[in-house]
Amino acid sequence: MIQSFYETMIEGERYVLILQGLGVTILIAVCAIIIGTVLGCILALMKISDSKLLRVIGTLYTTVLRGLPLATQLMIFYFIVFAPLHLPKLLVAILAYGLNSGAYCTEIFRAGIQGVDRGQTEAGRSLGLSKKQTLFKIILPQAAKAVLPTYTSEFIVLIKETSVASFIAVMDMTKAGDMIRNSTYNAWIPLLTCAVIYLILTLGLTKVFGGFEKRMAKSER
């Protein structure tokens, strides 16, 4: 076992591939969640705004981006939308994942905002606070707390979905594992290594965010 691990992973410094792939996976996921969060905030505010136009734009965006398979979207972005710009593959992947994650974040945030009891808005407004002040001082802090669990799972889904990036030949961790499998004819070691690393990432994140939630819940007692 150790012998074969050594032969497939260490020899020829093939483990470096895995590490590079891991770096790409994390880079895409982190950048995408940042883009997605910013986009999600903006679009969620659009979707709850008084302007019909803004609401329609928001709905259109989330419907389309959540309605298509990620691999399809990724290729559309790479071969069609961003093709004229000749952007590096990795950048396209980051943008595509970010735009896609933005659609999911929008729905998560919108649901969070609309999930806050209407009485909260009424109490804020009845005190003379403006719509905006009520939103920022009363509604959003409560919504943020409420969405944390779903937001966490969105980030975890994102990490796992980076494996689809190989559709446009981005070398993420899954792709790296697959390349090692190809060159060593050993499927077990490289793919299980990837699996273990994914699990460590997702479980670790679940733990970190879970602790975060607990701390926030405690602060209200």
Added chain:
Amino acid sequence: MKDEILIKVSHLQKAFNGGRNVLSDISIDIRRGEKIVIIGPSGCGKSTFLRCINRLEEPTGGTITFEGVDVTDSNVNMDLQRQKMGMVFQHFNLFPHLTIMQNLTLAPVTLKLKTEEEAKKIGFELLKKVGLEDKMDKYPSTLSGGQKQRIAIVRSLAMNPDVMLFDEPTSALDPEMVGEVLNVMKDLAKQGMTMLVVTHEMGFAREVADRILFIHGGVIEEQGTPDEIFNHPQSERLRQFLKAIL
């Protein structure tokens, strides 16, 4: 000052999205310092009436003048008007993410009416009046219903309003907590606050009200002093209503 009309409601009408009129024609002058209790069967529009006054609901007809300002005018800055109209809800609606003190200071500080320090000082004084000063750093979830409602009243008072609107402030409370909230409201009445109270607490109405309004069929079916309403009801509907609840 004594007979100054604080709120003038003329021919107020309200229908929800094109449906039938919930309020069809309500007119009333409310003087400064007056205590008005509003009664009527469930669904007759008592809440809607209160909520039209601070425009949590948009009236579909008529006018409401508050301190000489037509608050049904769409050009009026309603946020500014609402600063002078406190409202207490059946379900308290305290801000769960803020401490009791932060609940009290949020509006005055955000609206830059007071510095944080001033607001805290006033908040503390108000909390002392309702005997809850030891709760100031607690969160609402740790309070009983009666305590929450007393805090909600104090939160409105922290804005130093000219009128207080109460929408069934004791209906969501366990019976043993009703008294503590009514006592706070009675104190407030004694201090001369103008109050509009929707309630089923007829004892409170008898004791505190200057005038009782009986709303039925979208209009003020009958109004009068507690003695007139309870001892000499004129309309058949009011008599039936009283028989059902007393």
